[in-house]
Amino acid sequence: MNTAAVVADFRTYPLISALGSVQTLADRVAVEWADGRISPFHHVWLRDNCPCQQCVYSVTREQVFEIVDAPDDLQPTAAHIDAEGCLCLDWHDGHRSRFDPGWLRAHAYDDQSRAERLAGQPQSHLWRSDLQLPxxxxxxxxxxxxxxxxxxxxxxxxxxxxxxxxxxxxxxxxxxxxxxxxxxxxxxxxxxxxxxxxxxxxxxxxxxxxxxxxxxxxxxxxxxxxxxxxxxxxxxxxxxxxxxxxxxxxxxxxxxxxxxxxxxxxxxxxxxxxxxxxxxxxxxxxxxxxxxxxxxxxxxxxxxxxxxxxxxxxxxxxxxxxxxxxxxxxxxxxxxxxxxxxxxxxxxxxxxxxxxxxxxxxxxxxxxxxxxxxxxxxxxxxxxxxx
CATH class of the missing domain: 3.60.130.10 (Clavaminate synthase-like)
Incomplete structure (x- = not known):
């Protein structure tokens, strides 16, 4: 999938696993991935990270929306996975958000996803006197x-x-x-x-x-x-x-x-x-x-x-x-x-x-x-x- 059109970023994100299903709960949406992982996303987090052109200026890719401007009782009226595999949310104030699955998986904050990101960060290679000098x-x-x-x-x-x-x-x-x-x-x-x-x-x-x-x-x-x-x-x-x-x-x-x-x-x-x-x-x-x-x-x-x-x-x-x-x-x-x-x-x-x-x-x-x-x-x- 080419993520450029749906991700407010200069990077693209690989599709590690497709979205399988989505369930709306009281304060969050629970996503089940095709590989069986379940990732919860709070409503406020999803609204805060909406990548649409109303929320992110497409030229600079910087956010113009501020979460304080969202209603306190923020709730989606509908949540579904569209034909292209993206997570789509309709908010009760009329706003709509659409999230690329590659981006969403890369930013998921369930314990397993966060541990994977931490393990994938660059690691310092400690050396001593026997260093093979690059x-x-x-x-x-x-x-x-x-x-x-x-x-x-x-x-x-x-x-x-x-x-x-x-x-x-x-x-x-x-x-x-x-x-x-x-x-x-x-x-x-x-x-x-x-x-x-x-x-x-x-x-x-x-x-x-x-x-x-x-x-x-x-x-x-x-x-x-x-x-x-x-x-x-x-x-x-x-x-x-x-x-x-x-x-x-x-x-x-x-x-x-x-x-x-x-x-x-x-x-x-x-x-x-x-x-x-x-x-x-x-x-x-x-x-x-x-x-x-x-x-x-x-x-x-x-x-x-x-x-x-x-x-x-x-x-x-x-x-x-x-x-x-x-x-x-x-x-x-x-x-x-x-x-x-x-x-x-x-x-x-x-x-x-x-x-x-x-x-x-x-x-x-x-x-x-x-x-x-x-x-x-x-x-x-x-x-x-x-x-």
Whole structure:
């Protein structure tokens, strides 16, 4: 069935099972599917999601109807399955609704349907030092939408990828980042140059080692994706180090649940200050989503302010913080690799902690360029490509 005409969406929905029968009850409609599943839909939910052109503007596919404008005693006078297999409802105020069975099944909220949707959501693939690094070719990503989709899914689910064959002319990074979406500008610019310089406004622009961290934890919303593109790398040292912050959080939850809970509950302030700006954010190191899954790691010891919590909580926070940092140093979690000219890292900055060994600028030039793209843009691009 072509669902475009009856679904207020830009997507189409496969017909998993046909509608078998429909029964009207006091406050809901009970649908029995051909595969035997029974899905209840409350009257108010059905009226709220009516996809007709009176309720949804066909150009933007956005709702114009508001449920508060429906009668309080909302009831259908008739419910049936039409010749095309759609659920049709006549409401007592004269309105009519028609629901595509593919869309209806995809949004059913009986326990079994909701469990299926949850199981079908993208899953983070946790990794350790033995990660088989996903590697992609620049030309394919620039020319082939299927290769682009494969890369973006790897970024989403694994959180660390490498691209090879990238031109080494300054500014080349912008082209591949824009294959996802627009670049997020920060106080470091649209593209930032990672080089040792005397007037550095960040430790990243020195030859020091950088311990494992996420970039810009000082912002309310940390950048989602970070790109680091190698233009020149002749200096000795400077190897890149990565750990999967989600894997460390998962291990911490299992091995030391009290410390895990402390890092989820007690906020820490991060500060990023230079001669012209002063950014600060107070947030927990581990953030959970609405389902209790780890959604974000916020960590940069060199940007951390003094802990500010109660006298009773202070030892608990320090114990948890030290444990987390110690785990990031464990060989079981760490992946280290030198980046060569024409290669770039693309990783989830809100998940994957990155570090750099010290390098010796007297032994050769070292020039990386970087930029940020928000995680929302990655997820949107995946969905559009999957259409």
């Amino acid at each position: 590697v992609f070719e620049y030309t394919a990503l620039m020319e082939d939408p299927a290769a682009l989709l494969q890369w973006l899914i790897a970024v989403r689910d694994i959180g660390l990828t490498q691209v090879r064959g990238v031109p080494t002319a300054p500014g080349s990074l912008k082209l591949i980042a824009q294959r996802i979406s627009f670049i997020r500008e920060s106080n470091f610019g649209v593209l930032f140059n990672v080089q040792s310089k005397a007037d550095a406004d960040s430790n990243a622009y020195t030859a020091f080692n950088l311990p494992l961290h996420t970039d810009l934890p000082t912002r309310e919303l940390q950048p989602g994706l970070q790109f680091l593109h190698c233009l020149v790398n002749d200096a000795e040292g400077g190897e890149s180090i990565f750990v999967d912050g989600f894997a460390i959080a998962d291990a911490l939850r299992s091995e030391d649940p009290a410390s895990f809970q402390a890092l989820c509950e007690i906020p820490v302030e991060f500060r990023n200050k230079d001669r012209h700006s002063d950014y600060r954010c107070l947030a927990p190191i581990i953030a959970l989503d609405a389902l209790g899954r780890v959604a974000e790691i916020r960590m940069a010891n060199f940007l951390r302010g003094a802990f500010d919590t109660s006298v009773e909580q202070m030892p608990r926070l320090y114990r948890a913080y030290r444990r987390f940092m110690a785990m990031t140093r464990e060989p079981r979690f760490r992946l280290m690799q030198r980046l060569n000219p024409g290669e770039l890292w693309c990783f989830d900055n809100r998940r994957t902690l990155h570090a750099r060994n010290a390098f010796d600028p007297a032994t050769g030039a070292r020039h990386f360029q970087g930029c940020y793209v928000d995680r929302d843009e990655l997820l949107s691009r995946i969905l559009v490509l999957q259409r």
